[in-house]
Amino acid sequence: MTKNLYDDARITAVGLVMEVYAGLAARFAAQFEEHGLSTVEFEVLMRLARSPEHQLRMTDLAAQTSLSTSGVTRVVDRMERDGLLGRRACPSDRRSAYAVVTESGMARLDETLPGHIQLIQDWFIGQLEPADLASLLDSLRIVRDAVHPGATAGSTGAAAGANTAC
Amino acid sequence: MTKNLYDDARITAVGLVMEVYAGLAARFAAQFEEHGLSTVEFEVLMRLARSPEHQLRMTDLAAQTSLSTSGVTRVVDRMERDGLLGRRACPSDRRSAYAVVTESGMARLDETLPGHIQLIQDWFIGQLEPADLASLLDSLRIVRDAVHPGATAGSTGAAAGANTAC
């Protein structure tokens, strides 16, 4: 018999990552839906809430969410229609537009967040010993920094990172 | 100021998982595309290749891939059209149908796999010290077993697990 590459330990290692992701994502999605949000909508809300003035340029939002710019346009369309977000013209660059969270959007997020954190606690954090968790996060950080698609709003952009200030 | 839940350490912990997943998935997808495969097509090919006789019932395939049954139908349609898969009637249960990998499908997988494993080595395994990697996998396994959406072809089905044998 030839050696079986299909059961290679390296394959199963990434399989583990994928399964953990899939499991968590599915549970999160179910809880988001209870509050009328999809996963990407929650992600958009979170990214904006963590930004100064609760707003971000469309392009920056796309960079931070692993969505294309057109995808961001559609999501913001929907959320604007639902009153969660608003658009604001950028004073210094008329090409750019800000997506800004409305009061209603912040309220929706505040209403969703406690349950979300509870899920994280129950299915992820709480499953591990504190020392193991710390070690796990360290390792994940290393891999993240290597793979690093610029999701952390950090130093990915070759240009000066301050263009968030428009 | 009110306490800021949006930067909660627990949120950033799952953010880490999501970012690692997204980064790996994007790189994998690019390599799959070089061989004319999408991510789900590769996953289907892998699941079938790891099964006895290189075949699986449509329902079982759906259970193992976090795809719906109709999704599996469409994917198998495409892959059958491309000659990677074939359909075979189940002799003992005429409701069921097997999806079976063709010679061409196995060849495609064998052609794709080395590069895939190389990516895993470069961006995941190779980033960590062996001891840290082992610890990481242990922790991931614990979380996986908790979240456990039955992706491992294990004991999810309430009925006897042996229905893979049709």
Added chain:
DNA sequence: CAGGGAATATTGCTACGACTATAGTTGCTC
């Protein structure tokens, strides 16, 4: 200041996948 190239957002087109309904098959019960 005129013009070319880069950047930004949007829209049309297309592909993919989930939800639902439908048709066929099986096994159980009376």
Added chain:
DNA sequence: GAGCAACTATAGTCGTAGCAATATTCCCTG
């Protein structure tokens, strides 16, 4: 054996996201 519930696969419909094309604006160079 007829009827009925459960299961399997498929087809219809809809929502969502990516890619390419477009219009506008900005910046830099002459």
